[in-house]
Amino acid sequence: MAISIPFFLLLLALYFQYCSSSSSSQVLFLSVEKPEDVIVSKNGLFSAGFQAIGENAYCFAIWFTQPDHQNPTIAWMANRDQPVNGIRSTLSLMKTGNLVLTDAGKFIAWTTDTASSKTLELVLENNGNLVLRELQGSILWQSFDFPTNTLLPGQNLTRSIKLVSSRSETNQSSGFYKLFYDNDNILRLLYDGPDISSTYWPDPWKSLWDAGRSTYNGSRVAVLDALGYFVSSDNYNFKTSDYGLVLQRRLTLDSDGNLRVYSREQDTNEWYVSWLVKSQPCTIHGICGPNSTCSYDSKHGRKCSCLQGYAMRNHSDWSYGCKPKFQLSCNRSNSWFQPTHNIEFYGYDLNHTENSTYRECENLCLQSCDCKGFQLSFQNGQYFTCYTKYLLLNGRCSPSFEGATYLRVPKGMHNFSSHRQTDGECTHVNFVKIDRVYTKEHENSFVKFFLWFVPAIGAFEIFTVFSVWVFLIRTKLKSNRDQQGYHIVANGFRKFSYEELKDATRGFSEEIGRGAGGVVYKGVLSDQRVAAIKRLNEANQGEEEFLTEASIIGRLNHMNLIEMWGYCAEGKHRLLVYEYMENGSLAGNLMSNTLDWKKMYDISLGMARGLAYLHEECLDWILHCDIKPQNILLDSNYQPKIADFGLSKLQNRNNLNNSSFSMIRGTRGYMAPEWIFKLPITSKVDVYSYGIVLLEMITGKSSTMGVQNVSGVEEPHGRLVTWVREKRNQRFEMASWVEEII
CATH class of the missing domain: 3.30.200.20 (Phosphorylase Kinase; domain 1)
Known part of the structure; x- marks a missing residue:
């Protein structure tokens, strides 16, 4: 017995030593309900665990360790677009080698999709890289290969990696701005909005040669080093303002579309901007949405303003831009042009004509129903160039702009000039300046203490009152x-x-x-x-x-x-x-005959854009399976919105012939032949239904009711598509049969 007790104690000590040595690098289970479930890098600079990004919404993230644990700076997120519940959500390293994030104990929100039969460990390295690897050293997965909106020093940006901004400063989901390598091996910034995409860096009006870029290096790799030097394979490079100092840094694509390097002050742990790509924030595309202008000054920062005669679409989000308070007519005699000085718009030109007069440019715009206005720019101090616009996007106040933009508005609306929605007047546009960091001079310690002590007492009193107030409100x-x-x-x-x-x-x-x-x-x-x-x-x-x-x-x-x-x-x-939706469904509007051809054209185009997004652009490949006029809703401006996804089906993008449908879906009269003949179900079934809806809009007839046969007799159960086909076969001239079905 005297021998067994020491032996047992020795085994117990070895066991606890093993647990303490492995717990810092190997994690099998993390719970959202346990704030202490955090992985910390050996140098203590980075932490990984669950972070609250909203009320009862959490993401598994990596952040820069903050001494006071308040408002940490996020470096990476696993599930930024699918937050998990604050109850029973876990991160688990399975025996199969898969790292799984489970939402509320039921749904898989995120996974590494890895597999291994060997012993694994999950390690947060000193550079902020979360690595899942075998004990022998083989890496199965690492966070550096899947960045969100931030690159850390030493983390490569490659052809298969892109940075995507957050939606806003308070919404961490994916936003509209991307940093990536294009097919020409050029590192670019892209605005990828709900409807429009455009690159804004390098400056689109410059040639790649003028921008100092090279297309000949196909390696497509860029990296920021620990000293603040960034180098890219397309010949682009820069140094931060504090280059040479050993500091914590991060390269972040912010929600406003600007790419910035942030450095962390060692004494205060505060972040400051040590480099940014756009010194003129208003040149970033899409920042204020359509029909608006952007202005900037150093005192108030960036401002967005609606154009004269326009109002905000969403008062909490400027990216939606502004909508007109009027409706334009194609009748040129019903339009006039409101001048706006020192405001220019980039892109989306219907025409551009050099050496043009105001009258010539005005007539050119009036010739098109889609023209929303025109811009006269004074070029090289010699002549004016006319740009007619079909979209008013990327507008900015620019005192240096030599020319004016003329907005097309209905006659009788001359009073808009005194009713701008915000006070973003174009006075002087300042550049964002990044100060160069220098070595600080020695300061008197007593004076420094006194200067800090007095404001600290006042700040403490303010903080106490504010904390009590916040506590009562919450x-x-x-x-x-x-x-x-x-x-x-x-x-x-x-x-x-x-x-x-x-x-x-x-x-x-x-x-x-x-x-x-x-x-x-x-x-x-x-x-x-x-x-x-x-x-x-x-x-x-x-x-x-x-x-x-x-x-x-x-x-x-x-x-x-x-x-x-x-x-x-x-x-x-x-x-x-x-x-x-204020204007109800497309079906109701077709029955009441309230739509003119212009509205129906816009509705058709909007429906097509929505379907294209479902089929080709969103993360999940979605088949709607029930496109019909009853499921097309119209807002106050008669813009269409596809609704009712009750019969929709999520498909696997890697298997385009997926036909895993247990039953026929859709509505009689709009269903594609694939359902009847049991052919593979693809996005074509929605396109077929969309075509039937177009025929209903053009002919004014129902898809199944009220169709006349060849003899002119009403067939209560005829099919619209058959009737149109017969009309086409009877008439060989294109214009003739089209006019007949309208």
């Missing part, structure tokens, strides 16, 4: 919050309670639509937003399947797709909350 608000829902900042996707939606609809009293999937009611939410609330019929799908589909649809972001604000999954109740 305590009051917390009692009214839905603690189970996803509340993502900046107009995010959330969960509603059944009672909340019942109150919003006044007991589901105002019905505005009905279909096979359920009934739609009009409601007013607690934040006074008018919503369309769809109450689904008794759902056959389980809660897990419903929440998964709702989450995917909630992530869709396109101006021609209906915006879903949230959902309710409570007991047997399944409800979806959408934005409310």
Whole structure:
């Protein structure tokens, strides 16, 4: 017994020594409910774990270790576009070698998709790289290969890697700006908005030679080193203002589209800008949205302003730009041009003519119904060049701009000049200056202490009062919050309670639509937003399947797709909350004959853009499977939005012939032949339905009812597509049969 007890104690000591040595590098299970579940690099500069990015919304992230643990600077995120719940969400390293982030103990939000039968370890290295590797040293996955919006020193940007900005300073989801290598081996910045994409760096009006770039190096690699020197394979390089000092640094593509290097002050741990790519922030594309202008001054920063006669679309997000308060007519005698001085717009020209007069440019614009205005630029101090615009994008106030922009507005609207929405006048545009860091001179320690002590006392008093006030406000608000829902900042996707939606609809009293999937009611939410609330019929799908589909649809972001604000999954109740469309459905407008040809053309184009996004651009390949006029909704400007994804199907992009449909989907009269003949189901089924909707708009006839046969007799159950085909076969001249079906 005297021998066994020391031996047991020795084994116990070895066990605890093993656990303490391995816990810092190997993690098998992290819980969102345990703030202490954090991986820390050996040098203590980086930490990894769960970070709150909204109310009850968390992401697994890597951040720069902050001494006070307040507002840490994020360097990387795993699930920026699919936050997880604050209850029962975990990060687990499976025995199969896969690192899995689970949402609320049910759904897989993110995974490394790795596999290994060997012993693995998850290590946060001193440079901020999170590495999953075998004990023998073979790397299975590393965060450096999948950056979000930040590059750390020593992290390569390659042909297969891109930086994507955040949506805003408070919304960490993917934004509209990207840094990447294009097919010409050039490092570029791209604005990739909901409808328009354009590169804005290098300056698009310069040749690559003038920009100092080279297309001949196909290695496509760029890196920022520890001393602040950045070098790219396309011959672009720079040094930060504090080059040579050993500091923590990060290269970040910010939500405003500017690429900046931030350095961290060693004494205060504060970040400062040591380099930026755009000293004129207003030259960044898309920053203020369409029909607006950008101005900048060092005192107030960047300002966005609507053009005269336009109003903001979304008061919480300037990227949506402004919408006109008027409707233009193609009749040239009903238009006149409002001059705006010192304002220029880049791109989206219908025509450009050198050595042009004002009258010539005006006539050129009036010849096109799509012309929104024109710009006269004084070139080289010699002559004017005319640019007619079909879109008013990338507008900025520029006192150095020699010329003027003339906005096309209806006659009788001369009073706009005194009603600009904001006070962003073009006075003087300042450049952003980055100060060079120099060695500090020795300061008197007593004076330095006194200068810090007095403001610190005042700041402490202010902080105490502010903290009490914030505590009282938060305590009051917390009692009214839905603690189970996803509340993502900046107009995010959330969960509603059944009672909340019942109150919003006044007991589901105002019905505005009905279909096979359920009934739609009009409601007013607690934040006074008018919503369309769809109450689904008794759902056959389980809660897990419903929440998964709702989450995917909630992530869709396109101006021609209906915006879903949230959902309710409570007991047997399944409800979806959408934005409310003032002009109802396309079906209702076709029946009331309220649409002219211009509106129908715009509606057709918007529908096509929405479908193209679903089929080709969004992360998940989505087939709608039920395109019809009842599912095309129109906003106050008659812009179309595709709605009702109740029959939609998520497909695998790697298998375009996927036909995993357990049943036929769609509505009689709009269904493609693939459903009948059991052919592979692809995006063509939506395109076919879209074509039927176009025929209905052109002919004014239903897809299945009220079609005449060859003898002119009404066939109550004829098919519109058959009738159009017969008309085409009867008439050999193109104009003749087209005119006949209109």
